[in-house]
Amino acid sequence: MSETLPPLTAEALEADLINEEFSAYLYIGSAADLGWKFAQTAFKLVPRLRIYLILDRVAVAKWAGNSNPAGIVFGWDDKVYRRFDKAEAENLQLVLDIIAEAMNT
């Protein structure tokens, strides 16, 4: 599942994150970014992974911390497993490795 926030709300996102049947990856940027392209690649290779394009950074401040990340990886719950800076989010291999790690944890 690929969603964009907005129109998705932060509340709906939080509800999705606590669903233990899915893991999640948030990409914070624009639809034209390489990082979002790689997020979509991960979605098409990894089952039970939901990806979200976050256009409104403030809406995910709760999970973003202070590091101004470009990507946030979750495991099977709403706990942040790893945050990516822009360069890391534009590394497909790293994105896939960390998503796999988060799902195996």
Next chain:
Amino acid sequence: MKSKQPLNRAIGRIGCAALALVLSGCAGHFRPKTHTQVEPIAAALPPPAESVAPAGSIARLTLPRPGLSQSLTEIAFDGRHPVPSNGSPVNVDAHSVLFLQFPQIVRTDAVGSASPEWEPIVEMLTYFDQAAKRMNEINSRQPRSAAERKQLQQDAAAAASRAANMVRELLSNKSLKLDQVEIADIVGGLHPAFAGANLSTNNGYVNLALWLNIKMQERRDALQTLATNQQVKVSVQAFRDSNGAKSALHVDGWDTFAEGPYEPIDRTGLRPTPADQERLNAERARAESTKELVESIMEKDGSLRQTLKALPGEAEQILNQLAGRLTSFPSELAADQFKTLTNKLADLAGADAQSPAAKLLGELKVFQADVVRIKMLGDSVRTLTNLVKNLKQARPDELIFGSENLFAQAGGALQIFIGIATNLPTLPDRIKRIQEALPLVADSVLQGQAEAAMQSVTNFLGAVGTDFAEKAGAVIEKLNKFLGTALTLQVTTSIKKPEGDWLIRTPDNLVPGRLDLRRSHVALGDLVSIRVRATNEATGELVEPVLYETEVGLMGLHGKPAVHFIMARALSGPAQATQWKPNVAAAVEWHYTKRDPHAWGKTWNWLYPGVGIHLASLDQGDDSVELGAGGIISLWDGLLTGGFGYNFSNNSDHEYVFVGVNLLSLLQQGKKQFRHD
């Protein structure tokens, strides 16, 4: 939008279509070529129990390029043995038939039984198919208990690990030349190759399979084009290299040469064939002249010793003069200069082989080879000058037996010098022909470039002088005399070709080739090579340059006659008898060669030890003719020999020992060393 589309059927169709493409692409005389295999990257995460990972298939995956399929098999008394191509020479039995085939590949009717070159592709398609099904299955699950949810998480996590590893291996396979963005484009269905294809919007494995399918289709089309292209011409040529002399051999189906008489080499070594007799004669001539040479060197104040002192000095002087003149040749006359010219001429010539541009192109290519030779001549003159200096300084025993192997090196260097120097006088004629042909090619820029390239060579020829051939001839004569015929192999610049010609075939008319070594006048130790070439005459592209090289020997237990130069002495008696003296011995040695050796077997074949009997001419007493006989052992095909025997002459001391070297082998070793240097 959740991935709930039923893709299994589509994937199955793609898989079947892909396999069908593989199978049909393999049919005919052509096959895909694979390149160097790479070990798969170790998984970063532990593989799940139900892993459907490609098990290294990605690492082995290469997209095939069209090529001619052929194989060479040695049909021997002990079975059929494949001969590898484009590698070091392999030993074949002198009684064998070498059989060249252009096989139809038909083992492709099911997954797992496709021809080996295609297996990684078939495995990958299977993997993509299974991974796509697995992804759909996991995505469609609706767990109803905590246990089912746990299982779902474990299975999804395992699939994620496999996905990460798959991408890692795709990236590390250099032959695929994929980067992360390209992989993302393929998975996302955005790759340019997908124009008009039926893509999946949420299952990347379907798109990966589709991409591989498209790439295979491209190769299949190329194979089909090649197989039906009448412009592609195939030739098969076989050659025998014996003691430096090269001759063409008959291959059934591929030339019109007459088949030779049936002359199998005797396995006992007691009845040499005419070809083996030639080898023995050459060995004997070299052993005898080396004996004379060493005798002269050992004589105090002998005439040859005086000659040895003087001749290299004269040769050195002339060589120095030549080296000085050769420095006028411009080193910057680069390959690029000719490349520009020849490319342009090739464009002008097009497919018309009779056009003035095509004729000029032919002359220029030979001219370019001459230029390369001139550069080599400079190198060989410098090498020879240094060697001559060393020859002057070395002791006679060091010349032959020293670790530097100076005699052999000088012999090798001299041959290269002779080969180049004898070709040089033809250059002025070639330049004249090119100058005459230039005005016929209506391209002023090209004419100017060609004139400029030739000007440097014309200047050089003026500098080396008209007496070059005379000077070079003097060096050759003096060094030849100095080195003795014992150490200079016959220089052959041309290939001896029987009456008849080679046949050229198109890919739709390939026939098996058969070379019967028993009818090829080969001797033990000869190098027999078979060259398969497929050239696209329209483009000039060499589609298939394959070379099979074999060395003729005998497998299992066999005898081999040989003639050795030896240094022998009596075990007791007066000084005249116990002094080491040069002699010649004829021997028959028995060897054992292992077929397909492993480990110590390889060492055994490398040592090629032999045990046998010998008959030697000796010089240990007052008899005019002294003969001795006894045992002999040898290593490295007679490179090193030793033995003992009984002198039948009327001396009081009959027992003697000897050590020896096979100078032919020694010289060949020296030549190899020179080439490597």
